[in-house]
Each structure stands twice: as C-alpha cells, then as structure tokens.
Amino acid sequence: MTDKIARTRPETFFSDRFNVTPGLMERLLGDSLAGRVDDADIYLEYRINEELVLEENVVKKASRHVSQGAGVRAQSGARTGYAHTDELSLHNLEEAARQARAIADRSGGSGVVAVAGRGRPHDLYTLAEPPIVTELARKLDLMRRIDAACRAADPRIAQVIVSLTSEEVVMLIATATGWTVGDVRPLTRLNVTAIAEEGTKREIGGFGGGGRVPFDFYLEAERWKRFASEAARQATLKLSAVDAPAGAMTVVLGPGWPGILLHEAIGHGLEGDFNRKGVSAFAGRVGQKVASELVTVVDDGTIANRRGSLNVDDEGTPTRRNVLIEKGILRGYMQDRLNARLMGEAPTGNGRRESYAHPPMPRMTNTFMLAGQDDPRDILRSVKHGLYAVNFGGGQVDITSGKFVFSASEAYLIEDGEVTKPVKGATLIGNGPDALTHVSRVGNDLALDEGVGTCGKDGQSVPVGVGLPTIRLDAMTVGGTAI
C-alpha cells in the first residue's frame, strides 16, 4: 500500500509521474519568464504525510495525506509575483507562469538575471529505510510500549497520548539561471504527552524528538523509554510546583531546547527581509556589539539528520554554517535570494517555504550558541536567588520593538546556589538587542534539542532546531504570580 517515493531521484520523479520534464520547466522559464525579470524559478513538490495517534492505548487516529503542487515565481526589483497550483498539468503551469510574470511586466523588469549561489548540495539524510515506509505494525507496537512505559513510570499518570508523524517530501527546483536541483527529505517526530492526577489536581507533561532519521532512531539506546519517562516525570513534577516568581531576576537556562531563547531574541531579528526593510530592531547593526563577548551564535543547516537541516534550501541554494554573532559582535544576516540580491549580499541557504503554496522567505535552520568554559554546576552555584529553567513551550517576538517571550514549562527556584522547588509555568520576557549582553556565564555543555521545533512566520510553518549550553543571564523578567 505504501507509495514508494523514497528511493526515487527528484530529477526523474516529476517527469515520470506527472510528465513535467526538465525541458518543460526550462521552456516555461525561458518563454515566459527569463529576460524580463531579475529572477524566476519553478518549484515542484510531492509530499506524503502519515500521522498516528494512540490514546488510552487505542489507535485514535491513523491518517495519510498526499499533496502535490507547483509554485512559480518571478521577481523584478523588490517585487515578487507568485502563483501556485496543485494540478501539475501543462495548462495550469503555463497559467501560473503567466500570473507570476504579470507582476514583472508591470514594473518593466531590468532583465538582469541574478547569479545563483550555486554550489554542491550536501547529502545529510539519505536513509536506507525512510520513516514513511516503515511498517505500520512496528510503529503501532512501539507506541503501545511507550504508553505502557509512561503509565508504569508513576501511578499518578492518568492519561497518555503518543503521536508519531512521518513525512517524505520530494522537491525539484528549476531557476531562470538554468540549473535544476532536487532533494528528497525524510522527517519524523515522536511525541509523548502525559496527564497526571492527584486528588483534584491535574497536570500535563510532554516530551518528544525526531529528525531526518529512520524509525529505528527511536529504538537506539532505548530513546523511546526516555521520552516516556520524561513525559511522566514532567507531569508529576508539576503537581507539586509552587507559584512562579514575578519580576526581574537572574535566570539560568539549561542546555538544549532552552536555545529557543536565541531563536526568539536574535534569530528572527536577523532574517534578511526584516533588515532589508529596516523594520528589525537589528537593522544596520552588523559589526556592533549585541551580546556579551562570551556569546557566539551560529545558524547551521548542514548538521546530518537534524530536523532543521537541509541539503539545499527551498530556492536550491546549498545550506551552510552561518556565524550570526561572534564573541558578542553581530556578523551577518540570514538571506534568501531576493533579500540577498537587494542587500548586495550572498544567499546564505536560508530561503525556506512551508510548501509549494508559499513563496520562500529567509528562515532559520538549526540555531545555537557555541559552548563556553564553565562547569554548569558552578554556574548554578554562582546564583544567590533566581530561576533555573530547563524546558520550554513556545516563544514569540515583536521584530520591530525587539521584545520577545518564551514560556518555561519546567523551572525551579535557585536559592543560595541550590536548585530547590519546582515552579509553575511562566513566560520570560526580554528585549532582543540587549538580552544577550546580560550573559555572564556560558557552560561547556552545549546540547542541541531533541528534534521537536516548528517555527511559524507569516502563516508558514517550517521545522527548525535550536541548541544552547547552560548559560546565566543576569537580568530577565519572569512572568509568574508570586510577588
């Protein structure tokens, strides 16, 4: 029953299946688009997504979704014409090309075709058995074992929800500069949610992970057991949580997923579109000090098998490791082709889109801070009174004012250098351009997250990664209720 797209080559996939040949794409770009625009491309995509949900140890949801389509883009100056269709027929592609080009015709495009940031694509996630083709029976069996392990971890666990999603995307992009590049992208994510009950109190905990990895990833080193016990631990821990403190204080962030700090505080503000338009709090600040000298932050799309990694971005530019902040100094922005061209910079491999139905934008891949020298235990011991936050929910940022939030889901009070009581969830709020200037200690324990991040921008969601060593922030506002 499985649609075996996994071993296909993207270059032949669309011509075999839909009769959209490289020659046809070239002709659409040539006849309709080239010469009158600054840049143009056609993006083809085929996606299979499978979602399994186990609740009360019963499969509550088993679904499989297929989508396909093409997006045609023409750019002239700062203008973009974009048209997409989910019917990969010649007629529809021609119509899409005509609609996309209309924008360029109106502006009298310069006819200069941008030099593409061409380079060798990576090979970061070729899998012998992609997760989408793994037998359902094996997946469901593991999900049942996770349910049992989570319940066995603590008698107060009243409800367990296990979800497993697997996806495979085949994409092919042809540009007006005459090159075609494709990619086959596997992705999977396993999530465990536990509800704990004690008397009239109820709490929720969750844990998960994944990446561009095979299903067996979850079995390695009994990772699945850790996901199950972590979800149970977080739910039960919160049953005894006290009110979180309110106000400005010292905050220590644990390693890994708390790296969402970087994603919100500086990441979005360093995306090329906001800076080209001058609406980011970081606009015009390259070369300036925006963080303590202990801080070096990179965005790296080239780490094998990571959720945020890509061989090439969604404009065909190979991904790379981009240094955003080096020893506190702002080094550069993340760019797609449009914003790179308009700012006179090189594309950085950060042009991403949710699907064929969306035009690309500058987006993050895997964003993390490099390790420092300190022993994490010493960092905690250095704090007289503060908050130690080790797990987070989501975050958000106002690009223009620079104000950002991220919400702690597991946090503790620090009293006289000791980690003491767990506190209820609380939102932390800060100002992006100066938040990292308050970093006074950086641990030697850099960790990347488990592979759960999804970033939303302008209604488009893409998978991303973050990472952080243990760090101490001398001032941050904690949004609890205990005054």
Place this chain on the structure above:
Amino acid sequence: MSGADVTLLTDVLKRATARGATAADGFLIEEQSFSASVRLGQVDTVTHSREQRLALRVFAGRASAAASTSDLSRESLERVVDEATALARVTAEDPHAGLPDAADLVEHVPDLGLEDQEGPEPTPEQKIELARRAEAAALAADPRITNSEGAEYFDRRARYAYATSHGFARGYSTSSFGLTVSPVASTDGEMQRDSWYTYTRRRRALEDVESVGRTAAARALRRLGARKVKTAEVPVIFDPDTAASLLRSLAGAASGPSLYRRASFLLERLGTRVAAPAVTIVDDGLLPGALGSRPFDGEGLATRRTVLVGEGKLESYLLDTYSGRKLALPSTHHASRDGAGVSVGTTNLMLLAGTTPPDELIGSVKNGLYVTELIGFGINGVTGDYSRGAAGLWIEDGRLAFPVEEVTVAGNLLEMFDRIDGIGSDLVLRDRVAAPTLKIARMVVAGD
C-alpha cells in the same frame, strides 16, 4: 456547488464501501485565492492560488482511518480509498467511533449569505490599489510614521461539499475579503509597529481602507515611548482583540477532545459557575453573512446557537459526534472539517456586550494596565495557568497615561473569568471570535 463535485465524492464513498468499509464520509474543498502586498507604495508580492483537497474518513466496523489528497485524478483517488480502508483495518476497535445517526442530519440547509455574488470582479490592479491607498493613509497620518511592513489585500472563494455513505450529500460556497496594514512609527531610534485590519464575507462590507490605515497608524504611534513598569498586582483591562483571545482559550478547554483526554480546566464543571455572573458567552453559527457561520457542521449536523456560558454558568461543552459519545453527551454540532480531518471548532464565538462604555471602564481604574497586545504561548489548558507577554498603556487616575512594553500578565483563566468586574458595551464581530473590552479586577503584571 456543482453536482459534479458531489458526484466525485459519492463515487469515492462507493468505492470505499466496495473495498469493505462499513461506513465512510468525505469532504471536498476547492478554493481560489489572491493576495497582493504593497510596501512604501510599491507592489511587493502578488500571489494567485488554486487548491483542492479531498479528505476521506472510513470505518471498518468501529475502527476508523483518514486520508486526504490534493490529486483528484482517478488513480490517486483510488489509491487514497485503498490506503484508508487498509489503515482502518490495522487500527483498533473503538466503541465510540462512527458517523452521526442518519436521523440527526440537517434537513433544511439555510442560506446564510456566505458568498458574495455581486459583480463585477475587480482587476488585480484595482485590488492592489486598495492596499496602496490603505498604506498611503497610514504613512500620511503622522511624520513619525517612517516605515512600513506593508499593506496586504486578500480574497478567497471556496466551495465545500460533504457526503456520507448513509446518503447525505450537500455543498455550499463562501467568499472572504480582507485587508491589513502594518505601519512602523519611530522617534529617537525607537521603532514600534502595529497593525489594523478589516475582514468580511462581502466585498462591499470592507471598511473604508483609508480609515483602516489611519487606525493602524494611530495604534503604532501610541506605542512610542513605551517602557517597563514595576511589578505589581493591579486591575487589568483587555481591549476587544486581546479579550477575544481569552475566549479562544476558554473554548479550547470546553472542547470535547480536551475533556475526554482529561486535559482541561473545565473538566466536570458543566452546570457550575466558571465566570462572573455578568458573563454570557455564545457561539452562534447562524448569523447571516458572518465569517464563522456555516450551514451545517463537519458531520452534516444542523448549525445552532449554543450558549457556552450563561450568566457565569458553564451551560454547554463544544462537542462533535465522537467526543460526545466519549462523554455520554449528544454532539453540540461543533464538528469542524478541514483538508486533514475532523476536529471541534467554534463558529462565531462572542462574549455578549455589557452596558459600560470602554472609557468608563478605564476611568474606573486608579492604577492599572490596559492591554492591546499579547504575545507568546504561556497558557496551560489543563490547569488554566496563564502567563503571557503584554504591551499596552498604563492607566493612571482613570486615564491612559503612557505606553508599556516588556511586561507579562499572569493569573489563572478560571480566576480571571471569575474576576471580570467590567464588561464594555463595544462588542463588534470583526472576526470569528469577538469580545467587548473586559476589566479583570486584578492580575500580576511583572516588569522591573
């Protein structure tokens, strides 16, 4: 909706039953949309799109599975049916799974006026001009409006069809039109952005675009000079847009899936007081021409007006057939369908207006926060614990004194709804969820 679409659906359902499904339903969406953004007077991005999706749910006895595709070719549809029926065979029996009883299906599908049929269709240039005029009005409003994230016009026309293997087959069409403007104000190196919008089912109902631009400019301007305030427990007033977000959280906790998973702070609260006695919240899917209206729900059940909270008492949950059966309650006809599957969703969700003008609510506060924007995800649906980033204006002696940013507001949703001691007279249904200005007696505002 043309007969062809319903025929396509009923053919798919026939194939599913031929493949061994004991019951099935299908949902088909076809949509066409257009958007155009303008920035600093220049066209930025113009997008045309055409999409379609068929979503299928099949039952093998009491086991079920779902599948969907955007490829409506014969081979693709056959593959989808085969995959869904095969999936259903591997999932476990669930005694609550199944279609609603045929007897409960809607008989008379009301015409709610959800589709604008007035012609002629404006050209893309005319639509772009609306965005240009809206942005120009924002830029001209004040010399401190120095930049812009742009203005965007969008429209969307969609056709839906729903059919079941027990004989239901109906469709309807909708249209929607909208415009948003996001100007940037600055002084002395400080930048602030805000936005304003108009969103309707009928083109002619769109607000005057220049006035939308001026409102957006005024919202950005009033944020200039924003500062943090000292941490304190004070009265907090939510403006209509931020108050509406509190309703969304309450509706999430009242929805069937949150309840049967025991992941809701409204668990076992039906019939009890969950808000101040002045609070009444309704979900009305029958309002003519409203954005959240629909002639029937995602399972073919008649749309209704549901009182969720009546004078402070929780009077109803929000249920589809499945979550209703799980909770031993009838569906409240809140099944919502998208391209992926069935969920629970509200229609037009509103907290009914009080009698106090919003100025009087502000006037009643000696020291407090007027919230105009909330960011972040700090809401725990299981406990109701609430902590979000906020921006707005500080109230001093009954007046809006200065703008505030980089603070949080925190409490617990049940306590917050219980402590509502002022409801504005300013309810306007601008979107699918709406509330008047709300005053909450006290919350913790964290800052310096």
